Amino acid sequence: MKGKRKDLGQANCGIARALQVIGDWWSLLIVREAFGGKQRFSEFQKSLGLAKNILSSRLKKLVENGIFVIEPDPDSALSHLYVLTPKGEQLxxxxxxxxxxxxxxxxxxxxxxxxxxxxxxxxxxxxxxxxxxxxxxxxxxxxxxxxxxx
Structure with a gap:
């Protein structure tokens, strides 16, 4: 049985705090895909083959931590884009x-x-x-x- 991950958000270590934000492999792969031009949920899902619930939770965390911002999709009123912030670009x-x-x-x-x-x-x-x-x-x-x- 998996235990809950330790919260590293208050650790006195730059590595630990960075891992708190981007430490799981899916988050870094999502960022990799964004550098490749992907911005829509469906694009991330298709390219990574990631379950929608996991993708949704990782994108939410990346937005909460300032790696992405959500912007309106000019091509669809029903969807939005995930755009790397300057903080995300530094990755x-x-x-x-x-x-x-x-x-x-x-x-x-x-x-x-x-x-x-x-x-x-x-x-x-x-x-x-x-x-x-x-x-x-x-x-x-x-x-x-x-x-x-x-």
Whole structure:
């Protein structure tokens, strides 16, 4: 029997609070589809194959957390559009980081037959890098948490 998820909304950790908003896979896949141009409930449902009740609850949570806003659908008085907010648009970096990690670690050589590319040039994206304030590339052990202002 599944227990209720712990509420991370008050955690003193940016990762925990972010996961409270976008931490389940369906939410990130919905955002991925929005970056691909989908805005209508039916478009999300068709592309993801997600049960309507689950899609509805995830979209509601994403709206409540300011990832999407609901706007009138100019093509139909009976429906509306889910439009990414600036806060939602900033998730592009998370999606690219997940894509690049998955591309490297979740496929056999030659198995992945699509690539994430730069729209204007059609060239594959450069590997994301974490940089220090002075521009140095940081590795996986080159950072730490500290109190703000310390």
């Amino acid at each position: 592009h970096i998370i999606l690219i980081a997940l894509w690049q990690w998955g591309e490297e670690h979740c496929f056999e050589p030659g198995e992945l037959d699509i690539a994430m590319v730069d729209k204007p040039s059609g060239q594959p994206l450069a590997k994301l890098r974490l940089l220090a304030q002075d521009g140095r590339a940081l590795g996986s052990r080159d950072f730490r948490l500290t109190r703000a202002g310390a």
